[in-house]
Amino acid sequence: MKRIETEILVVGGGATGTGIAWDAALRGFKVTLIEKRDLTHGTTGRYHGLLHSGGRYVVKDPVSATECIHENRILRKTHAHCIENTSGFFAVTPEDEGPYPDKFLEGCRATGVDCAEISVADALRREPLLNPRISRVFEVPDGTADSFLATHATVQAARHAGAQILTYHELMGLIIEGGDGNRRVVGAKVRDVAKGMDVEIRAQMVINATGAWAGMVTQMAGVAISVVPGKGVMVAMNHRALNTVVNRCKMPADGDIIVPVHTVAIIGTTDERVTDPENLRIEPWEVNLMLEEGDKLVPNLSKARVVRAWAGVRPLYQEDYAGASRDATRKFALLDHKERHGIDGFITITGGKWTTFRLMAEKTVDLAASHLGARKPCVTATTAVPGADQGNYWLGHRLHEIEEQKLQGQLICECELVTRAMLENAAKQNPLLTLDDLRRDVRLGMGPCQGGFCTYRAVGIIHEMGKAGVWEGDAGHQTHAAEEWDVAYIQSPARNVNGSGSVGDRPQQQGGSVGDRPQQQGGSVGDRPQQQGGSVGDRPQQQGDRPQQQGDRPQQRAGQTPPLFNPNLLLRDFLQERWKGVAPILWGRQLKQERLDELIYLNVMNADHLPDDQLASAMTDFYLFDTTPNEHEVHP
Amino acid sequence: MSDLFVIGAGLSGLMAAYTAARAGLRVQVVTKGLGSMHWAAGTVDVMGYTPEELSRPVQRPLEAIQALAHSHPEHPYVLLGSHQVQVALEEFTALMAELGLPYGGAGGFGALAHSTSGDNLLLPSAVGALRPAFLAPSAQLAGDMARPEPLLIVGFTGLRDFYPELIAENLAKQGFQARAAFLPLSLLTEQADRNNVHLAQALDLQARRLKLGGELKRLARAGERIGLPALLGLDDHAAALADLSAAAGAPIFEIPTLPPSVPGMRLYKALRARLWRMGVRIDVGLEGIGANVIAANGTAGRVQWVETATTTSRPLKHRAKAYLLATGGILGGGFDSDHTGRIWETVFDLPLTIPQARHQWFRPAFMDPAGHPVFNGGVAVNAAMQPVGADGQVLYANLWAAGGALAGADPIQQHSLEGLAIATGWAAGQAIVRALAQ
Numbered sequence A: 001m002k003r004i005e006t007e008i009l010v011v012g013g014g015a016t017g018t019g020i021a022w023d024a025a026l027r028g029f030k031v032t033l034i035e036k037r038d039l040t041h042g043t044t045g046r047y048h049g050l051l052h053s054g055g056r057y058v059v060k061d062p063v064s065a066t067e068c069i070h071e072n073r074i075l076r077k078t079h080a081h082c083i084e085n086t087s088g089f090f091a092v093t094p095e096d097e098g099p100y101p102d103k104f105l106e107g108c109r110a111t112g113v114d115c116a117e118i119s120v121a122d123a124l125r126r127e128p129l130l131n132p133r134i135s136r137v138f139e140v141p142d143g144t145a146d147s148f149l150a151t152h153a154t155v156q157a158a159r160h161a162g163a164q165i166l167t168y169h170e171l172m173g174l175i176i177e178g179g180d181g182n183r184r185v186v187g188a189k190v191r192d193v194a195k196g197m198d199v200e201i202r203a204q205m206v207i208n209a210t211g212a213w214a215g216m217v218t219q220m221a222g223v224a225i226s227v228v229p230g231k232g233v234m235v236a237m238n239h240r241a242l243n244t245v246v247n248r249c250k251m252p253a254d255g256d257i258i259v260p261v262h263t264v265a266i267i268g269t270t271d272e273r274v275t276d277p278e279n280l281r282i283e284p285w286e287v288n289l290m291l292e293e294g295d296k297l298v299p300n301l302s303k304a305r306v307v308r309a310w311a312g313v314r315p316l317y318q319e320d321y322a323g324a325s326r327d328a329t330r331k332f333a334l335l336d337h338k339e340r341h342g343i344d345g346f347i348t349i350t351g352g353k354w355t356t357f358r359l360m361a362e363k364t365v366d367l368a369a370s371h372l373g374a375r376k377p378c379v380t381a382t383t384a385v386p387g388a389d390q391g392n393y394w395l396g397h398r399l400h401e402i403e404e405q406k407l408q409g410q411l412i413c414e415c416e417l418v419t420r421a422m423l424e425n426a427a428k429q430n431p432l433l434t435l436d437d438l439r440r441d442v443r444l445g446m447g448p449c450q451g452g453f454c455t456y457r458a459v460g461i462i463h464e465m466g467k468a469g470v471w472e473g474d475a476g477h478q479t480h481a482a483e484e485w486d487v488a489y490i491q492s493p494a495r496n497v498n499g500s501g502s503v504g505d506r507p508q509q510q511g512g513s514v515g516d517r518p519q520q521q522g523g524s525v526g527d528r529p530q531q532q533g534g535s536v537g538d539r540p541q542q543q544g545d546r547p548q549q550q551g552d553r554p555q556q557r558a559g560q561t562p563p564l565f566n567p568n569l570l571l572r573d574f575l576q577e578r579w580k581g582v583a584p585i586l587w588g589r590q591l592k593q594e595r596l597d598e599l600i601y602l603n604v605m606n607a608d609h610l611p612d613d614q615l616a617s618a619m620t621d622f623y624l625f626d627t628t629p630n631e632h633e634v635h636p
Numbered sequence B: 001m002s003d004l005f006v007i008g009a010g011l012s013g014l015m016a017a018y019t020a021a022r023a024g025l026r027v028q029v030v031t032k033g034l035g036s037m038h039w040a041a042g043t044v045d046v047m048g049y050t051p052e053e054l055s056r057p058v059q060r061p062l063e064a065i066q067a068l069a070h071s072h073p074e075h076p077y078v079l080l081g082s083h084q085v086q087v088a089l090e091e092f093t094a095l096m097a098e099l100g101l102p103y104g105g106a107g108g109f110g111a112l113a114h115s116t117s118g119d120n121l122l123l124p125s126a127v128g129a130l131r132p133a134f135l136a137p138s139a140q141l142a143g144d145m146a147r148p149e150p151l152l153i154v155g156f157t158g159l160r161d162f163y164p165e166l167i168a169e170n171l172a173k174q175g176f177q178a179r180a181a182f183l184p185l186s187l188l189t190e191q192a193d194r195n196n197v198h199l200a201q202a203l204d205l206q207a208r209r210l211k212l213g214g215e216l217k218r219l220a221r222a223g224e225r226i227g228l229p230a231l232l233g234l235d236d237h238a239a240a241l242a243d244l245s246a247a248a249g250a251p252i253f254e255i256p257t258l259p260p261s262v263p264g265m266r267l268y269k270a271l272r273a274r275l276w277r278m279g280v281r282i283d284v285g286l287e288g289i290g291a292n293v294i295a296a297n298g299t300a301g302r303v304q305w306v307e308t309a310t311t312t313s314r315p316l317k318h319r320a321k322a323y324l325l326a327t328g329g330i331l332g333g334g335f336d337s338d339h340t341g342r343i344w345e346t347v348f349d350l351p352l353t354i355p356q357a358r359h360q361w362f363r364p365a366f367m368d369p370a371g372h373p374v375f376n377g378g379v380a381v382n383a384a385m386q387p388v389g390a391d392g393q394v395l396y397a398n399l400w401a402a403g404g405a406l407a408g409a410d411p412i413q414q415h416s417l418e419g420l421a422i423a424t425g426w427a428a429g430q431a432i433v434r435a436l437a438q
């Protein structure tokens, strides 16, 4: 069994856990972080995309509001490239009149959230699709944030500071020493899910940053805490109907915000108590409610094409929980289990918001340092993560780069403007189990066709890379390899033209046969015929000269880890993963689109009759969770 | 006023238009966009999998159709009977031979009786699965896996829609001898931005394909056949195929891949040219948006006119003696639906067999072998391809329907897209000719 020694073991690869790893590493601690799936597998990858100004909480939860505006100002600098400076409106619709708007203004003043009332005419000039019947509009410094990119950037900063980040490593149990009243967590039993191996990690401090899963982790130490999972559903519209975040000016409730993120506008959310943070249904009534509420801010938005729906769970911590979960506090909970339960070396941090992850990390590491002996002070508020020098995200940035560099021929995902080199770099450097991991890295398959075209291309490219030996040896899961990966420009078509070294690293005779670096395109590749045509064909031993009978299939069964990168499994998994998010919103044009995707994969490709159909990945069952509509069109 | 007004220019609409025009009717075709031919493989899939046996391909589709009679009486093939399906396929094969885009089957070329043994072809797909197809354009026939030659799959470096190593590996896993090789894309184009259509047009130039053929000859080993992405010429395809095979000294075949489908475009262009020669207009960009009807009242009602819209003009009214709905269902845009679970046919608001409830539309997995119920429903018709109500009575005396809009089959899942379109389009055309003769 593999053993790792560290000072601080962080459990959970969401915003909070990665923020902690970053902060702790900068302060000089030796840090290892484990995440059971890919980074942002949890709520961080399933949220609404709002960089809170705090406006939403000024009346209901003033402490949160102040935290938000404080962190909002910091993250705009430290994570600049992950944030779009959209600004935000709080609009009073005919349904929202009453005393709330005045209380809102007062609350903004009291909590320090910058706020200015603007004229309705001004607001409509800036957002022409906004409901013309609104009576007042307040502007606040809301923004939108790409949590995939931000988490990558934080992780990269953590790595640069010496942290070790292990994805697809699941905490299975805590190692506890000592007896009653004097117990101490000294490490963790961890499962390397990708390789199917056990790992033991010894640490002086284990920090539980598993969000909505936090209660399950404290159970491993015999401690029961109450983390109420509050499920929220979000619906992404194909049209970015607004360029400004628009909130209803009323007490926070269901479906009262529309957030423009990248090319879509996201309506959210709901709040339903659930028991399982992992497998989340998306009920038709929730989708219908989002559309109805969205129409109140942007009339007829519900008639637009819907791209996808998803759900996340709020980790709402309550000491003594009672009542509906939206009333539970949104401030975070930092639990010192030594003080509370007599268990040393163990801290839990849960709750909060994406917007406040840095602050949560700072407080958590402060507490850890008080036990471990302080090192350097916290510097995350003034340390920019790699890539922040690019400045704020803006909608046209990919298109601009594609056009400037003439990369149109390199596009493998036309919806989200992903080039082949972007995919190759991400696939090579990031430990990869499924195409969904690449989706989070480069936005593969996130556009209107939901993987219709890029799934086949991505599978083909990754398969070619595998044949070319890119992952020879252990590299595919060699998480340390990612240390060399410059994630700062992961989303930039122009910066991936040279493949950040990844393509060039290949064995020489392979260069041309797989490589797709633009400067080698067209003529120049062909000018090296000795590296071309035939280079692959001349290796008959790799191909069909060794016909395998059908019975020779790998003996894998569902549940077992398959050999790396079985292309047929990659394809099936990703098609099912995309289906999971469209099944709840299939009607109209998206239903037609799905039928085209069926025509491509079930008919032209006949991909449902490929070999290796017994194989399953660590994610297969997760993708197979049924999200198709049930009969509840209204809240049962 | 025309005799027949066809809404939809997919394979079913064009087949019906051809059948009617050849019998002397004046036919007009309008279509919102181009049909699924432009997305599909360009083969004629008649019955690749039956609803009963979804894991193994059908060996003899015309016989499989007969077997459907008991289990699926509502299936359009059953309404027609396998003999009519066969006659329609014969018409199609003869037509395509005449148009210089010959289709053949497991037995070779020519009239249907001689061209196929009755068996399905098994053709390698762009992921290396075997696709069952009854007829294929000559360019795809050498891919039939019943043939003994080992396969060399050749791709082009950087071509985003074709992955020869993946195909070869999957074929090898299924017990076939197959290997992959690459050629530089610069053999086809110097352009940075290109899709399969541009590349196919590049091979309309003889110099390019002779050069490509020479490279293929260098790559191929004795006795191999060569599979290439389906882009071997668009307008000069027959010559391109002949030149390439001659230059390569080996049988060559095309493997269809992601849309746009070059084989489908060839088929569409050939049919369109034939219709033009018969004086049939195809207006692309005209969308059927509604109709004026006299409702059924004891006896069948009548369609008075159909309304179409473009983005640039006011709605137009079209009157004809007969109307054919060939709008292709969900895929073709002939049905629309909303989040409340309402699903409707967009021109005549015909009743659909699809449940008006989203929770009855899907099964949990994308690849559920039984398919999704929403894609199995549509417009119910009688044996003459006339839409009927729940009571089986004809709704409008002068309205017919064909193709993907019909109820009772999932043509994508069952691999019967083109077979259904050809058979029902032909049968509707025949029925219309008979009806107008009275």
Ligand SMILES: Cc1cc2nc3c(=O)[nH]c(=O)nc-3n(C[C@H](O)[C@H](O)[C@H](O)COP(=O)(O)OP(=O)(O)OC[C@H]3O[C@@H](n4cnc5c(N)ncnc54)[C@H](O)[C@@H]3O)c2cc1C
Residues within 6 Å of the ligand: A011, A012, A013, A014, A015, A016, A017, A034, A035, A036, A037, A039, A040, A041, A042, A043, A044, A045, A046, A047, A048, A049, A050, A051, A052, A169, A170, A171, A172, A209, A210, A211, A212, A213, A217, A230, A231, A232, A233, A269, A311, A312, A313, A314, A315, A350, A351, A352, A353, A354, A355, A356
């Ligand atoms: C619907 C919804 C919308 C939201 N919208 C916003 C918004 O717009 N703006 C905003 O600021 N905040 C928003 N939030 C809140 C915000 O998303 C969360 O507070 C934040 O993402 C929580 O991050 P986290 O790292 O604490 O938890 P998570 O992101 O859930 O991370 C926990 C991680 O722990 C991992 N894990 C669990 N068990 C184990 C184990 N045994 N071993 C290893 N790893 C394990 C999980 O896989 C997961 O990745 C929203 C929340 C919800 C539910």
